[in-house]
Amino acid sequence: MSETTTADPGTWIRGITIRQPWASCILAGKDVENRPVSWSWRGWLLLHAGQATERAPLRDPLVATAIRGRALHTRAVIGVARLTDCHQDAADTTACSRWAQPDVHHLVLADVQELALPIPWLRGQLGPWKPAPALIEQVLQQLPHVRP
Numbered sequence: 001m002s003e004t005t006t007a008d009p010g011t012w013i014r015g016i017t018i019r020q021p022w023a024s025c026i027l028a029g030k031d032v033e034n035r036p037v038s039w040s041w042r043g044w045l046l047l048h049a050g051q052a053t054e055r056a057p058l059r060d061p062l063v064a065t066a067i068r069g070r071a072l073h074t075r076a077v078i079g080v081a082r083l084t085d086c087h088q089d090a091a092d093t094t095a096c097s098r099w100a101q102p103d104v105h106h107l108v109l110a111d112v113q114e115l116a117l118p119i120p121w122l123r124g125q126l127g128p129w130k131p132a133p134a135l136i137e138q139v140l141q142q143l144p145h146v147r148p
Contacts, residue, residue: 012148013080015046015131016107017124020072021063023049025099027079027114028066032097032106039086039107041128044146046139047079047112048124062098076118077139080146082111115142 018026018033026033026047051074057063085108089095100106119138140146 013044013046013131013136013146014041014128015048015077015124015135016128017048017050017126019050020053020074021057021067022054023047023078024070024072025063025066026081026109026112028070029112030066030097030099031109032099033109034099034101034104035086035107035126036104037127038088038105039083039128042083042085043148045081045083045109045128046077046131046135047081048077048121049073049075049118050124051075073118075122076120077115077135078118079112079114080139080143081109081113084108084110113143113146115139117142 016033022030022033049072053072053074058067086105087096087108088105089100089102095102096106096108119135121135
């Protein structure tokens with residue numbers, strides 16, 4: 001691993017904690033994550049499934065189809081994605097994605113890759129967070145091509 005990745009992981013990768021089933025939906029093709037505030041960060045994100053699972057979305061046909069056959073891991077890093085944009089759809093326009101909710105900011109995700117083995121990780125937060133070098137090293141063991 002290069003000195004850059006071990007010295008300061010916050011320079012090229014961040015983490016995002018997402019409640020289930022939304023975290024698993026991203027792995028299945030959900031291309032935006034809805035957040036109440038705008039993010040300036042662009043680049044790689046570790047997808048961390050938080051402790052909570054929201055039950056109501058499980059009855060939504062779009063969500064149910066996306067997560068069918070998937071484990072809903074919690075408190076674990078389950079994948080990576082590249083954050084390419086953050087915007088809010090203008091009023092009276094078509095939503096940027098079928099996953100986009102109105103009146104919130106949309107984190108646009110690309111290059112989503114699922115980890116074959118979720119990595120247990122108890123800490124996280126809803127805003128972007130700097131992952132520990134040891135966590136990044138575990139992710140790179142499974143996805144060695146993910147680099148700054």
